[in-house]
Amino acid sequence: MILTIDIGNTNIVFGVADQNRWLKIWRIKTDASKTADEYEVIFNSLFGSSDIPKNEITQSVLSSVVPSLIRPFNEMLAHLVNHTPLLVEPALYQKLPIEILSPDEIGTDIVANATAAFVRYGGPVMVVDFGTALTFSTISQSGRILGVAIVPGLLTALRSLTGNTAQLRDVQLVAPPSVLGDNTIHAIQAGLVLGFAGLVDSIVEKTEAELSDQLTVVATGGLSAVLFNIAKRIQLIDKNLTLDGLKYMADQMLPEA
Secondary structure (H helix, E strand, C coil): EEEEEEECCCEEEEEECCEEEEEEEEEEEECCCHHHHHHHHHHHHHCCCCCCHHHHHEEEEECCCHHHHHHHHHHHHHHHHCCCEEEECHHHHHCCCEEEECCCCCCCCHHHHHHHHHCCCCCEEEEEECEEEEEEEEEEEEEEEEEEEEEECCHHHHHHHHHHHCCCCCCCCCCCCCCCCHHHHHHHHHHHHHHHHHHHHHHHHHHHHHCCCCCEEEEECCCCCECCEEECCCCEECCCCCHHHHHHHHHHHCCCC
């Protein structure tokens, strides 16, 4: 079995796969101040409440956009599963079926997304990842990452709005009954949900115009379902795309245990 871990700025998503089936996927909050011991307690608790025996995990792979957590997770995994993980980093990129743009700058989660999307859907393909940031990654027919566009994510924008405005409060991120918000909640939903849907469609259309080609548009991330059927250009939701990309790397680069 393979343990895949994706450390993001807001959440850590990790899962265990057996062959081509995900047995369990968890999501916890990212806390850069936690130690290896503290994360080991969390992981042990989650594994203990599942039916997955840790001693059957023979491989693991780690992606992190929080550099300070790489060492604690290496230490934690050495105790948890008795080995250190395959770390997604530029040294590995030449072994992937895609060509990486600016390997020292691009996020490892974006690389994982692009790998999984190209392997699964071919190219040209765009991955729209709804995370702390909303990222648009475009991969060519030949598997080259052509470029990335980044804006604040939906939840980031909502928190920025409500956190800096005394009379506004958090709201549920769903489509309002009308773009003409008739109360505070509907007004925020109209601006964020419908506004971001327009943003997504615009980025896709401008990218296709620049490439003179049509894209397969795949959405992923925790909030990807919010804009499905609202943003007209999102064709597919693939919520586990990042973990699938990490699993692909482990399958290709780690020896069979």
